[in-house]
Amino acid sequence: MAVLKTILYLIVYPGLLFLFVYSTFCEWFDRKVYARLQNRMGPTHTGRWGLLQPVADFFKLMSKEDIVPDKADKTLFTLLPIVGLAIVVTAGLLLPLWSVSDAGAGMVSFQGDIIVLLYLLSLPTLIFFLAGWSSTNPFSEIGGTRVLTMLFGYEVPLFMAVLSPAILADSWRMAEIAQFYRDKPLLILPNLLGFVIALICVQAKLERTPFDIPHAETEIVGGTFTEYSGKKLAFFRLMTDIELVVASGLVAAVFLGGFPGGIGLGLLNFILKTLFVIFFLTLIRAMTSRIRVDQVVSFSWKYLAPLAVLQLLIVILIKGLIL
Amino acid sequence: MKFNIPIGPQHPALKEPISLRMTVEGEVIRDVDIRLGYNHRGLEKLAEERSFIQCIYLTERICGICSHSHATCFVQGVEKLMEIEPPKRGAYIRYLVAELERIHSHLLWLGVAGHEAGFDSFFMYTWRDREVVMDLLEMISGNRVHYAMNTIGGVRRDLDEAMVKKILDGIQVLRTRSEFYFKIGANEPTFVGRLAGVGYLSKQQAIDLCAVGPTARASGITADVRKDDPHAVYDEVPFDVCTADSCDVLGRTVVRIKELMESYKICEFLLKNLPAGQIAVKAPKRAKPNEVVSRYEAPRGENIHYIKSNGTEKPERLKVRAPTLANYPAAVEMLKNGFIADIPLIFAAIDPCICCAERTVELVNARTGEDRVLRFSQLRALAAKRSKNLPVQRNAVWPF
Numbered sequence: 023m024a025v026l027k028t029i030l031y032l033i034v035y036p037g038l039l040f041l042f043v044y045s046t047f048c049e050w051f052d053r054k055v056y057a058r059l060q061n062r063m064g065p066t067h068t069g070r071w072g073l074l075q076p077v078a079d080f081f082k083l084m085s086k087e088d089i090v091p092d093k094a095d096k097t098l099f100t101l102l103p104i105v106g107l108a109i110v111v112t113a114g115l116l117l118p119l120w121s122v123s124d125a126g127a128g129m130v131s132f133q134g135d136i137i138v139l140l141y142l143l144s145l146p147t148l149i150f151f152l153a154g155w156s157s158t159n160p161f162s163e164i165g166g167t168r169v170l171t172m173l174f175g176y177e178v179p180l181f182m183a184v185l186s187p188a189i190l191a192d193s194w195r196m197a198e199i200a201q202f203y204r205d206k207p208l209l210i211l212p213n214l215l216g217f218v219i220a221l222i223c224v225q226a227k228l229e230r231t232p233f234d235i236p237h238a239e240t241e242i243v244g245g246t247f248t249e250y251s252g253k254k255l256a257f258f259r260l261m262t263d264i265e266l267v268v269a270s271g272l273v274a275a276v277f278l279g280g281f282p283g284g285i286g287l288g289l290l291n292f293i294l295k296t297l298f299v300i301f302f303l304t305l306i307r308a309m310t311s312r313i314r315v316d317q318v319v320s321f322s323w324k325y326l327a328p329l330a331v332l333q334l335l336i337v338i339l340i341k342g343l344i345l
Numbered sequence: 346m347k348f349n350i351p352i353g354p355q356h357p358a359l360k361e362p363i364s365l366r367m368t369v370e371g372e373v374i375r376d377v378d379i380r381l382g383y384n385h386r387g388l389e390k391l392a393e394e395r396s397f398i399q400c401i402y403l404t405e406r407i408c409g410i411c412s413h414s415h416a417t418c419f420v421q422g423v424e425k426l427m428e429i430e431p432p433k434r435g436a437y438i439r440y441l442v443a444e445l446e447r448i449h450s451h452l453l454w455l456g457v458a459g460h461e462a463g464f465d466s467f468f469m470y471t472w473r474d475r476e477v478v479m480d481l482l483e484m485i486s487g488n489r490v491h492y493a494m495n496t497i498g499g500v501r502r503d504l505d506e507a508m509v510k511k512i513l514d515g516i517q518v519l520r521t522r523s524e525f526y527f528k529i530g531a532n533e534p535t536f537v538g539r540l541a542g543v544g545y546l547s548k549q550q551a552i553d554l555c556a557v558g559p560t561a562r563a564s565g566i567t568a569d570v571r572k573d574d575p576h577a578v579y580d581e582v583p584f585d586v587c588t589a590d591s592c593d594v595l596g597r598t599v600v601r602i603k604e605l606m607e608s609y610k611i612c613e614f615l616l617k618n619l620p621a622g623q624i625a626v627k628a629p630k631r632a633k634p635n636e637v638v639s640r641y642e643a644p645r646g647e648n649i650h651y652i653k654s655n656g657t658e659k660p661e662r663l664k665v666r667a668p669t670l671a672n673y674p675a676a677v678e679m680l681k682n683g684f685i686a687d688i689p690l691i692f693a694a695i696d697p698c699i700c701c702a703e704r705t706v707e708l709v710n711a712r713t714g715e716d717r718v719l720r721f722s723q724l725r726a727l728a729a730k731r732s733k734n735l736p737v738q739r740n741a742v743w744p745f
Contacts, residue, residue: 060469160350164372164685231463232535240358240461240689310535312463314686315372317538 031130035285036119041111044293045263046076051297052266052304059308076263080256088252091158098156103250103257106149110264113142117271118197118280119288134194139272140181143227146265147173150229150236153258154246165245168236168315172226175322176233180223182330183216186337187276190345196272200280210279212340216333217277219326221299224269225306226318228262232310233318270299347375350685354383358461358689361699365692369685377680379673384699385706392663397423397497397632400660404650405491407665408701410453413446414643415650415665415701416495421576422639422652423497423660426632435499435624436577441615442485442494444608445512448519449478450644451601451608454696455526458598461689462539467529474522481515484508499625509616520609527602540595544679544691547592556675557668558646559604560695563589563596570642581618584611594687594694630658643668645696667701 031037050065050073057064065072090099115130116139147169154166188194190209191202203210226233237245244250247258274295275281281291313321347370354362362383368376388407392400400423405416417439424430431439452475459467479489486492486502494500504512530536546556551564561568569586571579587603589596632654639650646668655661672695679691708724709716719727 060466061473062469160348164350231465234463235686238463238686240463241686243357308466309533310464311459311467311533311539312686313535313538314684316684 032115036114036117038111041114041264041267042260045260045267046080047073048267048270048296048300049076049263052300052307055301055304056308059304080260083256083259084253086252086255088254089249091249093158094249095156098152099249100254102149102153102156103254103261106146106153106261107257107264109142109145109149110261110268113139113268114264114271116142116196117268117292118200118275119292131195131197136184136188136194136196136199136272136276139196139268140184143265143269143272144173144177146261147227149261150246153250154236157246157249159249161242161244161248162246164242165236165248169229169246171315172229172233172235172318175319176223176226176326179219179322179326179330180227182327182334183219183223184272184276186216186330186333187213189334190337190341192341196275197280200275200282203277203279204282207279209340210277212336213277213333215329215336217273219330219333220273220277221302221306222326224273224299225303226322227269228266228303230303231307232313234312235315235318238312266300266303267296270296270303273299346370352688352692358692359699360457361697363697363699365680365688367680367685367688372684372686374680374683374685374688377677379677381673381699381703382706383703385703386700389663389665389704392660394659396630396658397660400663401495401497402491402493404663404665405493405495407667408698409490410450410698411446411643411645411648411701412491413442413494414641414648415667416493417443418639418641418643418648418650419652419663420495420497421641422637422650423632424628425637425639426635426652426654427497427629428633429498429626429628431499431577432623432626433620434503434622435626437615437619438485438500438502438504438624439495440578441504441512441612442482442492442500444611444615445478445482445485446492447644448605448608448612449475449482450696451605452478452519454601454644454693455530455598457693457696458540458594458690459536461693462536464533464536467526467536471526474519477515477519481512484511496625496628498628499623501625503624504619509619513613513616516609516612520606523602523605523609527599530598530602537595539687539690540598541591541593543594543687544683544694545592546675546679550678551592551675554674554678555671556646557671558643558696559597559600560646560672560675562587563600564592565590568647570640570647574640576640578615582611582614594690597694631656645669645698646671665701665704667698669695669698670702670704672697673702 033039054064065075068074068078090096116135118131151166151169154162154169188199191199193199193202229236237247247255250258271292278295281288281295283291347368350367350369352365352367353359354364364380364383366378366380367374388403392403395403401416401420404419405412407415452471456468456471456475459465459471482492483489485504485508486494494502546560546564548565551561551566556564557568565588567586567588572586584607587600587607589599634654634656636651636653639652641648648668649666651664652660653662676692676695680688683691707716708719
């Protein structure tokens with residue numbers, strides 16, 4: 023029974039299959055909201071309300087010709103999308119969903135899983151950099167260096183913002199952090215500043231407008247992905263979609279009280295809360311224009327990092343004086 | 346480490362082919378080399394084979410955005426050669442269409458600027474509203490792109506009361522929307538952060554490099570053919586020349602939005618004071634041997650046509666100087682020492698209309714760099730020889 027449950031966990035829910043279906047749905051949601059904000063229709067044709075459009079895009083890309091540049095490092099070039107996808111799916115398993123609603127620590131929920139999740143979410147950035155660098159195309163190389171430059175900007179504020187609720191809850195385990203805020207819902211309020219910082223940093227991590235600098239199409243064509251095509255590009259796109267789900271899941275688990283209620287209600291909670299986060303991410307995307315890479319770094323260190331420190335200070339004060 | 350990146354001839358930021366070869370050091374541009382001639386169509390030679398009437402429709406096709414500008418510039422010149430004047434009503438309708446075209450061109454540019462800066466929502470909204478003026482133009486002329494309104498000695502279609510009312514209503518809608526865009530363009534922090542201080546061109550540089558149109562006006566030069574050399578109706582119409590002192594892309598955006606407001610004013614004046622009478626006079630077929638230079642303020646800047654007649658029904662020579670060509674030297678200067686991220690914005694800020702400016706073509710061997718002169722038949726033979734038995738090529742190496 024335990025083996026079956028593990029297999030179910032890995033393959034079906036919340037493993038590969040669920041992440042595939044839900045991430046394509048999230049992409050559809052993102053595109054639809056973005057389109058409606060811009061007075062457009064968005065996907066309408068494939069499936070009801072265009073729901074299957076991201077799936078169709080994925081399979082279409084899978085069937086396209088796959089070209090590897092002559093001068094590229096072929097092994098690295100081919101391995102990167104697969105490894106990247108594996109990393110984000112593994113990160114998805116760590117989200118405190120169904121099996122960890124009971125209190126016991128286990129394979130996927132343990133003290134420090136929030137750190138592991140943050141680490142796994144940092145790896146895709148490295149994958150993108152290597153992808154750009156191994157393509158040996160001037161546009162990809164510029165994109166690759168931009169990926170790394172941005173990392174130095176948003177990573178520290180993101181860590182500080184996400185870890186401050188953990189400090190308040192006195193736990194490094196996401197399920198416990200979520201449980202803490204469900205018990206004391208009022209304590210969500212002091213973390214609002216951290217929530218906003220985390221949203222902005224997640225936006226930067228996912229390379230969406232205003233931070234879509236590494237693949238700014240009007241400047242450096244496809245950026246990191248210029249040389250990628252066919253299956254490899256499809257994998258990268260799926261990877262970005264799953265990263266969107268995992269990152270919004272992390273924000274929802276830490277700031278919005280997690281996903282209680284077992285398999286059924288827990289799933290509903292998960293969907294509602296992640297869509298809530300994704301809605302904000304889409305809103306940012308629709309309302310801003312792309313900024314320059316030097317502006318990202320200076321913005322992060324001038325505003326985001328000090329605000330994140332302020333958030334830490336608030337949390338420490340509350341913890342020392344009130345709790 | 347210095348290296349070259351090729352922007353174009355095929356690049357998402359460029360809607361038409363041109364090659365900008367950037368020498369970059371990290372993210373900073375050190376040198377720029379512009380190469381033209383990817384879209385040469387031999388228009389000037391074609392014009393020598395056609396009668397004056399046919400030439401109107403040919404010059405209209407120089408540009409797909411400011412089509413009316415080129416046709417009007419040509420017609421103005423031919424009317425001077427033939428020594429006729431369009432009737433008042435005809436002139437009013439002609440320059441009404443010209444101003445509506447300026448509105449559509451500037452709205453289009455605003456959208457493009459938004460897109461180049463990664464602000465796609467701005468792009469979608471401005472282009473949605475551009476449909477209002479496109480519909481008005483379609484109602485007046487029956488066409489959306491090449492209006493074909495001009496004829497020698499006037500215009501081809503008249504306006505009636507219902508049309509006038511519809512245009513006035515449409516302009517009212519556009520005016521409120523443009524005010525909203527002005528607010529966004531000047532206030533949205535990420536957008537302003539991208540535009541302010543980018544692509545600096547001082548007043549002296551703009552004069553030295555002969556910049557024209559909104560590019561020059563954003564550097565504080567009050568150069569506008571409509572004011573400097575008032576032709577046809579422009580000495581009767583009250584309007585201001587819009588300038589900015591910031592000398593950057595933000596200034597060029599502001600100038601264009603202000604010009605939109607002025608164009609609404611001009612349109613309203615022309616419609617409210619539309620005189621009665623004929624819309625065209627009968628024009629002779631031939632023009633006496635003479636030559637003329639015709640100037641016209643196109644949305645992108647000063648447009649110059651030189652026409653020489655030899656007493657037949659065809660022009661002996663037509664020379665077109667599109668405004669984009671005048672702005673290339675300034676664009677090179679603006680790009681230097683900028684960031685890679687600003688290339689599309691700076692280049693788009695001159696509102697390049699690349700194939701309007703293509704007058705010559707030079708055949709350069711990409712590998713050795715030598716140039717030569719070939720006849721068209723030789724070129725075709727060469728192409729046939731090269732593509733015969735050639736396998737499909739992949740991973741073509743860019744010859745630096």
